[in-house]
Amino acid sequence: MGEKTDARGVAVYVVLGLLAAVAVIAIVTEVLAITVGEGVPVQKKEEETITVMGSARTYVMPNTFAATLGVETTAKTVTDAATENARATNGILSALKSLGLTDKEVSTSMYTIYPVYDEAGKEIIGFRVVNMLTIKTDKLDMAGKIVDESVKAGSNRIYGLNFYLSEERAKQLRLELVDAALEDARAKADALLRPLGLRILRVKTASIVEGYEPVPLYKGEVSLAAATPVLPGMTSVSVSVQVTYVIG
DSSP states (O other), X not given: OTTOOSHHHHHHHHHHHXXXXXXXXXXXXXXXXXXXXXXXXXXXXXXXXXXXXXXXXXXXXXXXXXXXXXXEEEESSHHHHHHHHHHHHHHHHHHHHHTTOOGGGEEEEEEEXXXXXXXXXXXXXXXXXXXXXXXEESOGGGHHHHHHHHHHHTOOEXXXXXXXXXXXXHHHHHHHHHHHHHHHHHHHHHHHHGGGTOOEEEEEEEEEEEEEEOEEEEESOOOOOSSOOOOOOOEEEEEEEEEEEEEO
């Protein structure tokens, strides 16, 4: 077929040549499209970061007083020990109510009966009854009276006196401290980066690490005299934040 030279034959070869060229162009275009579509994997530069802790603290007066106190009685029989304990406990409850405390502010936290053995630990020589009450109130000015009147009424066990913030008040204060904690974190980051010739570009992540420190007035078994001074002192509330900065 390549030897034909008539006009028709030339026209056929020209047409075939054009079709071949178009096909080549089409193939190249398709390859380019595939290359552009899939793209060449580009390694993204890893961000340089720094993580800093910031904190803030404040001191406030507590708004809640809690005490755990009660009666321990011992007798040869369970009935006698329980009867004596009930008498003393009822006296304490009456004394607390006379101070203006309500049933919501006083609750039973423990009641136990167990045998008392001789020195050899073999024979039961009696029984011991322990009845503990928990007082929780916002009447902080009555803390000393609560202790004194309870002791007068027969309380011979006091395991803890605590002043602290209610959860609602503590939560409010922690939220108020977040801004100061963030400023502390930023200041620390700037102080660390400045000598290195680096700076903060943006914040990548941030989280709050909540903190609260109640102030225990006393813990342990005590015996208190009349006119006992019970002072709340100050309660520390703190919050910490963890911030990760992108630097450059």
